[in-house]
Amino acid sequence: xxxxxxxxxxxxxxxxIITAMGVGMLLGIVLIMIGVYRGMIVDAxxxxxxxxxxxxxxxxxxxxxxxESSRVHQDLEDSVHVIDGVDKSVGLTFQNLQLYTSxxxxxxxxxxxxPYGSIDPINPxxxxxxxRLTHNHYQIVVSDNIGFKLHEQIPIGRNIxxxxxxxxxxxxxxxxxxxxxxxxxxxxxQFSYSNNRIRSDxxxxxxxxxxxxxxxxxxxxxxxxxxxxxQVAKDIKDALHKSVYTKExxxxxxxxxxxxxxxxQIGLFTAxxxxxxxxIIALIIYTMTLEKMKEISIMKLIGLPNxxxxxxxxxxxxxxxxxxxxxxxxxSHAIYSKFPKRVVLEIPDAWTLxxxxxxxxxxxxxxxxxxxxxxxxxxxxxx
Numbered sequence: 534x535x536x537x538x539x540x541x542x543x544x545x546x547x548x549x550i551i552t553a554m555g556v557g558m559l560l561g562i563v564l565i566m567i568g569v570y571r572g573m574i575v576d577a578x579x580x581x582x583x584x585x586x587x588x589x590x591x592x593x594x595x596x597x598x599x600x601e602s603s604r605v606h607q608d609l610e611d612s613v614h615v616i617d618g619v620d621k622s623v624g625l626t627f628q629n630l631q632l633y634t635s636x637x638x639x640x641x642x643x644x645x646x647x648p649y650g651s652i653d654p655i656n657p658x659x660x661x662x663x664x665r666l667t668h669n670h671y672q673i674v675v676s677d678n679i680g681f682k683l684h685e686q687i688p689i690g691r692n693i694x695x696x697x698x699x700x701x702x703x704x705x706x707x708x709x710x711x712x713x714x715x716x717x718x719x720x721x722x723q724f725s726y727s728n729n730r731i732r733s734d735x736x737x738x739x740x741x742x743x744x745x746x747x748x749x750x751x752x753x754x755x756x757x758x759x760x761x762x763x764q765v766a767k768d769i770k771d772a773l774h775k776s777v778y779t780k781e782x783x784x785x786x787x788x789x790x791x792x793x794x795x796x797x798q799i800g801l802f803t804a805x806x807x808x809x810x811x812x813i814i815a816l817i818i819y820t821m822t823l824e825k826m827k828e829i830s831i832m833k834l835i836g837l838p839n840x841x842x843x844x845x846x847x848x849x850x851x852x853x854x855x856x857x858x859x860x861x862x863x864x865s866h867a868i869y870s871k872f873p874k875r876v877v878l879e880i881p882d883a884w885t886l887x888x889x890x891x892x893x894x895x896x897x898x899x900x901x902x903x904x905x906x907x908x909x910x911x912x913x914x915x916x
Contacts, residue, residue: 545821552817553853557860559810560890563803564865565872567882570792570799572875577706577787580644581780583656587762588619589778590752590769596786597778598627598750599706605775607720607747616769618760623650624749626719629709632687634680641679641712642705645719645749648672652753655700655713663698669715674698676710689714690722706787708874716749724748807889810857815897818850822901843902847895854894858887 590613592603605624613622626645631638646654648666655665655674663683666672673694675681685696694714703711714722724747754769756762766777778786862883869876 549853550856552813553856554860556810556813556853556857558864559806559813560857560861560886561864561868563806563810563886564861564878564883565869565876566799566803566806567886568865568869568876568878569872569874570796571877571879571882573708573792573795574788575877576704576708576875577792578784579702579704580654580706580711581784581787583659583703584652584654584753585780586652586753587756587780588754588766588769589780589783590622590754590773591750591776591778593775595776597776597783598625599783600786603750604748605750605752607716607749609749609773609775610752612773613752613754613769616765616772618756618765618768620755620757621651622752622754623647623652624716624752625654626716626723626750628719628723628750630689630712630722632679632681632689632712636680639679640709641676642707642709643712643714643719643722645714645716645723647716650716652755655698656703659700659703660698661701663696665698666713666715667697669717671695671718672697672715674700674713676703676712677701679710679712692718694718704875720747720749807893810890811893811897814850814853814857814894815900817853818846818898818901819904821849822846822904826904843898843906846901847898850894850898850901851891854890854897858890861886 589597590605590609591597592605595601595603597603607624610622610624613619623646626643628643628645630641630643632641633639644654646652646666648669653665657665660674661677663674666674671692671694673687673689673696675687675696675698677699681687681696681699683696683699687694687696698713700711700713705711756765762779766779769775770777865878869878
């Protein structure tokens with residue numbers, strides 16, 4: 534009995550392996566795209582998990598600083614603090630900055646907070662060098678993937694900042710590296726106008742009120758033990774006329790409102806790649822089957838049932854799909870760390886892809902099986 538898979542591996546080893554590697558690279562890209570989506574979810578939750586607060590208080594009728602623009606007065610943190618059930622409350626700012634290293638420009642998300650406040654957004658477990666902010670001005674803690682070194686001087690706006698700490702794995706919901714500066718410095722960068730703008734406004738009779746009414750983007754708060762988070766959130770909303778979100782609601786805003794569209798796009802590309810892989814496997818198996826039509830005709834002539842021939846073709850297709858899956862995993866694990874944003878490869882995703890590949894391989898064998906069923910045994914004599 535002729536085993537088609539064994540025959541191909543023995544006589545066309547190079548073609549079989551190269552085909553498996555080519556399909557494997559497509560499957561590896563599928564795993565990478567799934568990993569990009571997983572990484573987006575992880576990135577979206579980094580800052581939320583580091584802060585580990587119960588409530589986010591933002592401008593009324595907005596979704597908060599990550600999804601929409603939000604501006605509230607800094608004294609809101611005092612108003613939130615006196616609400617029954619609130620344990621701690623501090624104000625934060627968030628803004629995108631363009632920093633320049635010696636070799637490149639880097640887009641970052643700057644988090645402004647009070648170094649002497651009751652809540653510090655810098656997770657001590659992520660701090661790998663230096664220390665946290667200790668002054669109200671001109672200190673900065675940066676992420677290690679930006680490229681700055683400890684004690685390096687960085688010009689930002691009108692001032693020079695000194696790197697006092699370096700963190701690892703700190704990114705914004707969009708995957709940009711996080712930097713941390715004092716609240717006063719952040720307010721000056723975000724809300725203060727340039728001298729030319731101030732002079733222009735004065736000529737128009739507009740007074741500069743940014744220094745008299747300091748603004749922030751959000752107030753975060755923790756709740757005392759024994760209090761219901763949802764009830765405290767309702768009390769803050771009713772008393773202060775602001776939008777209030779719990780930690781779970783803020784995560785939902787990030788994962789659904791900000792990542793949902795990206796997840797659909799990644800899902801569509803993934804589906805297309807799986808379909809393309811299935812078509813390639815089908816074409817390769819069909820071509821290999823055509824090359825063995827004489828042997829198949831001989832087997833049918835001597836009385837070998839179609840079911841046994843079809844079984845051999847399915848085995849060959851499954852072997853090709855299995856090898857492609859192995860190559861795909863090796864390929865994805867070899868290159869995922871080279872991507873600029875986080876890629877998270879998880880074992881359940883690999884097993885799911887393995888099942889899809891097996892089903893796709895069986896589906897791909899149908900074309901070759903149809904050819905085998907209609908093979909003419911007389912071709913073995915005439916050919």
